Amino acid sequence: MRHALSEKIRRLLFLAKWWLWIPPARVVGQIRSTRQILWVWPEGEVKLGPQVVLFMHFDGRGLVRPQVIDYMRALKDNGRSVVLVSNSGRLKPAAMEALQEVCSGVIVRKNVGYDFGAWRDAVDFLELPRAETQEVILANDSVFGPLLPLGDTLRRLNYAKADVWGLTESWQLRYHLQSFFLAFGPVALRAEAWSKFWTSVRPVPVKSYIVHTYEVGVTQAMVKGGLRCAAVWPYENLIKLVNRTELAKLIEEEETELGKSDPITITRKMQVLRIRDGVAHRTALNPTSDLWRQLLISGFPFIKRELLRDNPTRVEDVGDWVEVVRDILAADPEPILLDLRTMLKGGAP
Numbered sequence: 001m002r003h004a005l006s007e008k009i010r011r012l013l014f015l016a017k018w019w020l021w022i023p024p025a026r027v028v029g030q031i032r033s034t035r036q037i038l039w040v041w042p043e044g045e046v047k048l049g050p051q052v053v054l055f056m057h058f059d060g061r062g063l064v065r066p067q068v069i070d071y072m073r074a075l076k077d078n079g080r081s082v083v084l085v086s087n088s089g090r091l092k093p094a095a096m097e098a099l100q101e102v103c104s105g106v107i108v109r110k111n112v113g114y115d116f117g118a119w120r121d122a123v124d125f126l127e128l129p130r131a132e133t134q135e136v137i138l139a140n141d142s143v144f145g146p147l148l149p150l151g152d153t154l155r156r157l158n159y160a161k162a163d164v165w166g167l168t169e170s171w172q173l174r175y176h177l178q179s180f181f182l183a184f185g186p187v188a189l190r191a192e193a194w195s196k197f198w199t200s201v202r203p204v205p206v207k208s209y210i211v212h213t214y215e216v217g218v219t220q221a222m223v224k225g226g227l228r229c230a231a232v233w234p235y236e237n238l239i240k241l242v243n244r245t246e247l248a249k250l251i252e253e254e255e256t257e258l259g260k261s262d263p264i265t266i267t268r269k270m271q272v273l274r275i276r277d278g279v280a281h282r283t284a285l286n287p288t289s290d291l292w293r294q295l296l297i298s299g300f301p302f303i304k305r306e307l308l309r310d311n312p313t314r315v316e317d318v319g320d321w322v323e324v325v326r327d328i329l330a331a332d333p334e335p336i337l338l339d340l341r342t343m344l345k346g347g348a349p
Contacts, residue, residue: 001324003009012235019058019178036110038089039095046105048081050132054122056115056140057086064095067335068141073102074150080137081284082125082258085118089105113203116177116214120201129189135159138182143341144308146301146330153232153301157170158184162230167300169231171284173212176219177229178288180304221241233300238287242275264320271317289315296324303336307341 035289040046053075057064064140072082081104089110091099107122119138122128128136129227135157141289145155157165163185166177188194197218204210222229250269271290278285284289288304296303303321327332340349 009018022206026202026204026209028201030349032112032123034113034117034201035321036117036203037121037125038108038110040108040125041100041106046083046126048077048104048126048133049084051080052126052128052135053080053082053137053139054119054126054128055082055084055085056138057117058089058111058141059086059088062088062090062095063094064091064099065141067144067339067341069102069137070335071141071143071146071150072099073137074146075137076102078151080135080161081105081298083107083122085109087114087118102349104279110231112205113201114207114246115217116201116209116218117203120198123198129186129194134186138184143302144305144336145303147296147303147325147329148299148301150301152299154167156232157183157185159187160335161228163188163191163227164219164229165232166219166229167232167293167302168208168287169235170286171235172286173216174220175223176216177231179218179290180302182218183278187329188222188227191222191225191227193222196225197221198326233295233298235287238284238291238294238298239275239279239287241297242272242291244280245271248258250329261311263333264317267319268315273313273318286313289313292321293320293324296329305339305343307337308340308349 011151012340024121050307055068055072055073055075057068059065074085075082082102083105084099084103087109091107093104096106107119111122113120115138120336123136153167159165163179165183165185166179167181168178170176170178184194201214204213219229247269250272251266253265270295273288275285277283278290287295289307289311290313292303293305303325306312307315307318309322322333322337325336337349
């Protein structure tokens with residue numbers, strides 16, 4: 001009862017914020033210019049190949065994390081022309097030196113419009129798609145990784161099967177491909193839905209509006225435009241991994257003397273029950289948080305930074321992520337641990 005009441009209060013507060021704050025914020029978004037670029041490297045034309053990545057970045061210190069450089073290098077090594085689009089307003093000389101080794105271009109802009117404001121600015125400035133453009137990937141720095149060879153993932157972007165790809169898909173709010181990685185193929189890039197969507201993107205200064213209207217809205221716009229959208233790791237496939245056999249194994253393990261007192265075992269069972277409860281009640285889960293373990297086991301090469309830094313939805317079983325990365329993926333967790341040392345507050349990895 002208390003949970004239901006708090007959920008109703010939260011919902012009422014959200015609606016009040018939406019109806020009171022969103023209208024003036026939309027006016028601000030209409031008045032503001034969509035062009036917030038401060039400077040671009042290199043000067044003159046930014047030369048790009050047929051496969052382009054617009055990599056959105058933010059760091060208030062003007063730095064670029066080593067893992068971000070590694071991520072972009074992996075994209076470059078797999079034939080992509082990478083353009084960093086930074087909302088930081090500035091980049092330190094050491095960061096620019098590292099970026100020039102892996103990027104075809106760097107766009108630095110004011111911190112206006114969040115990710116989609118940055119991507120629109122880049123799409124407009126670079127005049128994408130160009131005649132030779134066959135793919136545009138939108139990516140950002142909201143993930144740790146790649147923990148596995150990125151080429152294995154990129155080779156699964158089959159534009160004969162779908163025009164728009166995400167790595168994961170969500171049914172929260174409305175169906176959408178999650179925007180930390182979106183790939184648009186040649187049909188999508190030349191569809192009316194592509195140009196119409198980016199023309200609609202405005203620098204509205206409210207994150208919840210951006211999420212509802214653009215993060216969810218871009219998939220909805222592509223679907224309504226007749227384009228085929230798909231996820232490399234479909235939601236239904238991940239849910240099927242959390243089956244009764246998996247639950248039975250955890251219950252059996254919990255009934256041992258060690259399992260009865262082991263919090264890791266107990267929290268894993270609680271998370272499986274939480275997932276199965278969501279399935280039973282048709283409650284949409286967030287794959288990159290609730291299903292993080294199933295994703296990694298399935299070859300997903302990333303972990304969301306928000307999950308390890310804040311765990312905002314209180315996922316029960318994330319405490320053994322290091323063991324999953326090291327023992328199941330045979331990957332090195334140390335780069336993530338290095339980042340967590342600078343960003344984690346009030347908790348342990």
